Amino acid sequence: MSRKPSRKLASQSVPSPRLELGATHPVFAAHRQRFFDAQLPPSLSSRAFTRFRGARYDADTLRWGLEAWQLRTLDEYRSYVAFAEFLENVNALGLGFDVLSTVVRTVRDEARHVELCRRLVNALGGTDTIPGEPTWVSSDRSQPRIVLALQLVMGTLCVGETLSVSLLNATRKAAVDPLARAVLTVLTQDESVHSQVGWALLPTLWGAASRLQQRGLEDDLRHILAYADQAVFAGGGREVKDGPRNPFGELFLSERQAVYAHALEHGVRKRFREAGVRLPRS
Ligand SMILES: [Fe+2]
Numbered sequence: 001m002s003r004k005p006s007r008k009l010a011s012q013s014v015p016s017p018r019l020e021l022g023a024t025h026p027v028f029a030a031h032r033q034r035f036f037d038a039q040l041p042p043s044l045s046s047r048a049f050t051r052f053r054g055a056r057y058d059a060d061t062l063r064w065g066l067e068a069w070q071l072r073t074l075d076e077y078r079s080y081v082a083f084a085e086f087l088e089n090v091n092a093l094g095l096g097f098d099v100l101s102t103v104v105r106t107v108r109d110e111a112r113h114v115e116l117c118r119r120l121v122n123a124l125g126g127t128d129t130i131p132g133e134p135t136w137v138s139s140d141r142s143q144p145r146i147v148l149a150l151q152l153v154m155g156t157l158c159v160g161e162t163l164s165v166s167l168l169n170a171t172r173k174a175a176v177d178p179l180a181r182a183v184l185t186v187l188t189q190d191e192s193v194h195s196q197v198g199w200a201l202l203p204t205l206w207g208a209a210s211r212l213q214q215r216g217l218e219d220d221l222r223h224i225l226a227y228a229d230q231a232v233f234a235g236g237g238r239e240v241k242d243g244p245r246n247p248f249g250e251l252f253l254s255e256r257q258a259v260y261a262h263a264l265e266h267g268v269r270k271r272f273r274e275a276g277v278r279l280p281r282s
């Protein structure tokens with residue numbers, strides 16, 4: 001999602017929240033690099049990021065890119081942690097080996113997204129310390145597994161990933177910088193798979209939930225859709241008249257609104273209705 005970077009100033013007495021992605025041990029650092037480089041095309045290898053030359057952009061352009069990609073890093077890390085927890089629930093529910101394997105893939109993908117963001121942040125002049133904190137999706141572990149699994153399927157996969165695919169694809173088309181565009185291409189392709197996982201799992205899991213659980217999940221969905229609205233439009237955004245587009249993946253406000261509205265109606269709401277899930281009125 002392309003959002004205008006905005007960050008509140010932290011009080012001097014309170015340490016600023018941050019996400020630390022730096023290496024903690026040379027062995028793990030080496031395996032991390034090999035693991036991700038083995039999955040990525042040459043255009044996104046570690047070496048490709050070190051070849052990035054920021055000097056051809058002005059300071060404001062680089063700063064916008066840095067802050068936007070730092071925010072995206074936090075989002076990707078949140079997905080990574082949520083999918084790792086989901087994997088445990090998929091296993092406990094006894095879903096098929098094909099399901100388990102595809103969910104393993106989603107965890108690996110999200111780790112790769114964090115790594116791609118980390119590399120791009122460093123190329124843009126940042127460090128492995130990402131300011132801010134992921135918006136954690138805290139699940140109530142006292143809930144039955146089926147409810148926990150459906151909360152993630154409906155909220156993160158069906159809503160979050162489906163909206164992300166459309167927004168990322170539009171952002172990818174708008175990105176002029178080749179490195180940012182290559183990263184957005186991988187993200188878009190992977191998030192499309194994650195969205196498919198959600199819609200493919202929904203009917204089976206929904207049918208396994210009790211009526212009472214279904215009503216509770218429909219209530220949750222109302223909040224999730226309100227949160228999605230808020231997340232997409234947080235930080236406002238610029239309009240075309242405010243200047244040239246940033247090369248690192250910027251959607252103007254009206255573009256983001258149009259992509260979001262279309263994806264919400266045709267990619268999300270319509271499919272929930274088809275699955276028999278009662279939705280709040282739009
Ligand atoms: Fe992702």
Ligand SMILES: [Fe+2]
Nearest residue numbers: 079161191194
């Ligand atoms: Fe994803």
